[in-house]
Amino acid sequence: KNEVEQSPQNLTAQEGEFITINCSYSVGISALHWLQQHPGGGIVSLFMLSSGKKKHGRLIATINIQEKHSSLHITASHPRDSAVYICAVEGSEGGLTFGKGTHLIIQP
Amino acid sequence: ETGVTQSPTHLIKTRGQQVTLRCSSQSGHNTVSWYQQALGQGPQFIFQYYREEENGRGNFPPRFSGLQFPNYSSELNVNALELDDSALYLCASSYLTHTDTQYFGPGTRLTVL
Numbered sequence: 712k713n714e715v716e717q718s719p720q721n722l723t724a725q726e727g728e729f730i731t732i733n734c735s736y737s738v739g740i741s742a743l744h745w746l747q748q749h750p751g752g753g754i755v756s757l758f759m760l761s762s763g764k765k766k767h768g769r770l771i772a773t774i775n776i777q778e779k780h781s782s783l784h785i786t787a788s789h790p791r792d793s794a795v796y797i798c799a800v801e802g803s804e805g806g807l808t809f810g811k812g813t814h815l816i817i818q819p
Numbered sequence: 820e821t822g823v824t825q826s827p828t829h830l831i832k833t834r835g836q837q838v839t840l841r842c843s844s845q846s847g848h849n850t851v852s853w854y855q856q857a858l859g860q861g862p863q864f865i866f867q868y869y870r871e872e873e874n875g876r877g878n879f880p881p882r883f884s885g886l887q888f889p890n891y892s893s894e895l896n897v898n899a900l901e902l903d904d905s906a907l908y909l910c911a912s913s914y915l916t917h918t919d920t921q922y923f924g925p926g927t928r929l930t931v932l
Contacts, residue, residue: 756922
């Protein structure tokens, strides 16, 4: 069973700061997903990665398959980025295995 | 908006009862996965259906069962409800069973008293 560790668990930053959230997993995967969940809200997919790097607006996601590690970066952070960011991995057993999430608060 | 809907939004049941939760996937999405998210925890994989057949299952007992229909709707059934079944139940649809973007519904909040 894959173990997914995220860090930090909680992060408070000022508007405009560069944000990095890290994710490590223990077993080989077919893909890694970064997801966003607002309080009381549903989950939105941000990225799906099998290798390399993806960018969407102010969000950048990278993955190092050899090191079993991924990072999510937010540039020029804004209060509307406040949410829970979740790393989830796909293995051979089907479905996603989720990390516990990173609670991000961006203060104006 | 992900195009995935779930009903009902909230539900209250008592221990021992049975419940059916529903999910409507995006048109064309042959795969639906169900997850249980307890308060303050990350979602846990219950099972996945692909073209109306169960395609994978997490560590949940047989009283958790599902159905998927040709019209891209699906159901999660839970028998003999226990207090620990209280959670947010999420469905996620995709075209492929693996390595594909997941589109999550807003969830059904189940409370078991």
